[in-house]
Amino acid sequence: MGRAYEVRKASMAKTAAAKTKVYSRYGKEIYMAAKQGIPDPEMNTSLKRMIDEARSKQVPADVIQRAIDKAKGGSEDNYHASSFEGFGPGASTIIVECLTDNDNRTVSEVRNCFTKSNGKMGVSGSVVHMYEHLGVLSFEYDNDEKVFEILLEDEVELNDVELEEGFMNVTVDPSHLHKAKESLEKNLGDLTFDVLEISYLPFEYVSLTDEEQADFDKLMGMLDEVEDVQNVYHNVLGASE
The missing domain is CATH 1.10.10.200 (Integrase, N-terminal zinc-binding domain)
Incomplete structure (x- = not known):
């Protein structure tokens, strides 16, 4: 693959x-x-x-x-972004992005998820260097050369363009995600994007044993229940959604 x-x-x-x-x-x-x-x-x-x-x-x-x-309506709710890095079961690594109005609550809840799943919170920078930070676009189209030419002509900072099973997978500099979207729509007409987001993609993936996978699934489930958690990225190959 x-x-x-x-x-x-x-x-x-x-x-x-x-x-x-x-x-x-x-x-x-x-x-x-x-x-x-x-x-x-x-x-x-x-x-x-x-x-x-x-x-x-x-x-x-x-x-x-x-x-x-x-x-x-002038709501006084105010959130700010925070992120956490950690090590899960086996050789898994995890990046957790949050939007919070209470840092103490959020860090406590996220740390609890790691601790109860045989994982460990890391310091800032301990995991993120193992990932690429990219804008990701995926859509149905079958001409990768044309997509490549369109984005280069519109000076999109392009990382990669690949075609697989009728889907075009494009990665760009995060700051150029929407420039790429607008360029593609301008030249190819209306497109339905299966993926349109800024993401962390691991340089390498790992597989887990059955026991490690059970702990990893527990960790993912617990993080999913934390209200402040917005996104979770990991390097586990074949992990279920």
């Missing part, structure tokens, strides 16, 4: 939250984007981009609108 498979698999093998978790995640991020600028996607680039990502995850329009309306 090539790198294209790994890109799609890594993006899809993050902790698979229930739909309500996904809606909550994007609700917070859209709210913060709207609150920190003008609550109108036509006048707020960050908000427009966050809405695009939410739509790629099938977040309903009413969830998106409620988050914008909340920002318009």
Whole structure:
């Protein structure tokens, strides 16, 4: 299996939250984007981009609108991003991204997940160097040379373009994710993006024993239940969503 498979698999093998978790995640991020600028996607680039990502995850329009309306209403809720790195069962490594309004609560809850699953929280920088930080786009299309030419012509900072089983898998510099999306739509028409996100992709994947896998699944389940957790990235090959 090539790198294209790994890109799609890594993006899809993050902790698979229930739909309500996904809606909550994007609700917070859209709210913060709207609150920190003008609550109108036509006048707020960050908000427009966050809405695009939410739509790629099938977040309903009413969830998106409620988050914008909340920002318009002057809500005092305030979240900021924080991330944690750790070591799970076996040779697994994990990056946890959160949006929180209480750092002490969040770090305590995340550490508890690691501790109760035979894992260990690491210091900042202990894991992230084992991953690539990339913008990831995946969509149905069958001409990788054309995609490559389009993105180069529009000066997108491109990492890789690969075609696998009718899916185009594109990785770019994180800051160029939405530039790439707009370039592709401009030249190829309306596209449905299976993946449209900024992600951490491991340089190498690992396999776990049955016992390690059970602990790893427990860790993923516990992290999924932490309200402040937005994204979880890992290096376990074939881990279930």
